[in-house]
Amino acid sequence: MKTVLITGGATGLGKELAKLYAQNDYQVILVGRNLDSLKQTKEELGAKIVHAVSIDIQNYEEVTKKMQELLTVYSVDILINNAGVGHFGPLSDYSKKMIDDVIDTNVKGTIYMTQACISHLQTRPQGKIINIISTAGLRGKKNESIYVASKFAMRGFTESLKVEYQETNLSIIAAYMGGMDTPFWSQNNHIKDKSRLTPPLHIAQVIYDKQNEKEDIIL
Ligand SMILES: NC(=O)c1ccc[n+]([C@@H]2O[C@H](COP(=O)([O-])OP(=O)(O)OC[C@H]3O[C@@H](n4cnc5c(N)ncnc54)[C@H](OP(=O)(O)O)[C@@H]3O)[C@@H](O)[C@H]2O)c1
Known part of the structure; x- marks a missing residue:
């Protein structure tokens, strides 16, 4: 049985991915900060093959x-x-805490988790890293400067690792998607019309189906 570890696995896209991997006989490890919501998702998806671990990916010592x-x-x-997290609005409106939250989670958190796992993944016959980025990692967007900066950084990190590990059996891909209907948008008023957001299950299914392709996934 293969094992997948999903950060932010208790909610939104992560939860839909967890569901798909569990349905396809993977052992799933859910990582997040809120242990109650991790445990709830674990129970929902099947307590025997799903495990929940509380880790704040912003915290280097805790991750390690x-x-x-x-x-x-x-x-x-x-x-x-x-x-991942997002704070949105004109640049002058961000507090240092909001800037740090986005950069420390999306950029540093991804780097910390990847660094903690990469040697181990290299020992697996078909080790794989899938980085969930966003169309915010492809182009600039109004009132999204910090979030876009974080997602461009994730893209640069991913593209560099691809080159660095190209001679190994480790596969590294990125997924770039537009707006999804997840709890992500309940923290802010950035999106007025949520009816145009894609259900996360649809995005999760495409990522699952294309996970073994070499190209990045752009939806
Ligand atoms: N929703 C969209 O429209 C959209 C579009 C494109 C890309 N994305 C990206 O898709 C990914 C998933 O987002 P989502 O839409 O599914 O939103 P979500 O439901 O809010 O999921 C984000 C997850 O990240 C976890 N998380 C946040 N900070 C963390 C930390 N410091 N340590 C560990 N876990 C942390 C949260 O769990 P805890 O709070 O329990 O820690 C939560 O489960 C994100 O990277 C987001 O940028 C979203």
Whole structure:
């Protein structure tokens, strides 16, 4: 049985991905900060093959320590860096806390998790990293400057790792998607008409189906 670790796996896109992998006989490890919501998703998806681990991916020491412990127990085949946050608005309106939250989660959190897993993933026969970026990693957008900056950074990180690990059996891909109907938008008023957002299950299905292709996934 293969194992997938999904950050931000308790909600939104991460939860839909977790559901699909669990349905397809993968062992799933859900990572997030809110243990109650992780446990609830674990129960919903099937407590036997789904495990929940509380890690704040912004915290380097916590990521390093907990991932070291976890990787002695589980052999992880796929890391999905999905956890992310967004704050939106004109640049002058951001507090330092909001800027740090976006950069520390989306950029540093992805780097910390990847660094903690990459040697282990290289030992797996079909090790894989899937980075959930966004169309915000492809072009600039009004009132999204910090979020877009974080997603461009994720893209640069992903593209560099692809070159760095191209001679290995480790596969590294990115997924770029537009707006999805998830709890992501309940923290802000950035999107007025939520009816045009795509259900996350649809995006999760495409990512699952295309995970073994070499090209990035753009939806
Ligand atoms: N929704 C969209 O329109 C959209 C479009 C394109 C791309 N994306 C990207 O898709 C990914 C998933 O987002 P979503 O839409 O599914 O939103 P979501 O439901 O809000 O999911 C984000 C997840 O990230 C986790 N998370 C946040 N900070 C964390 C931290 N410091 N440590 C560990 N986990 C953390 C959250 O769990 P806890 O709060 O429990 O930690 C949550 O489960 C994000 O990277 C987002 O940027 C979203």
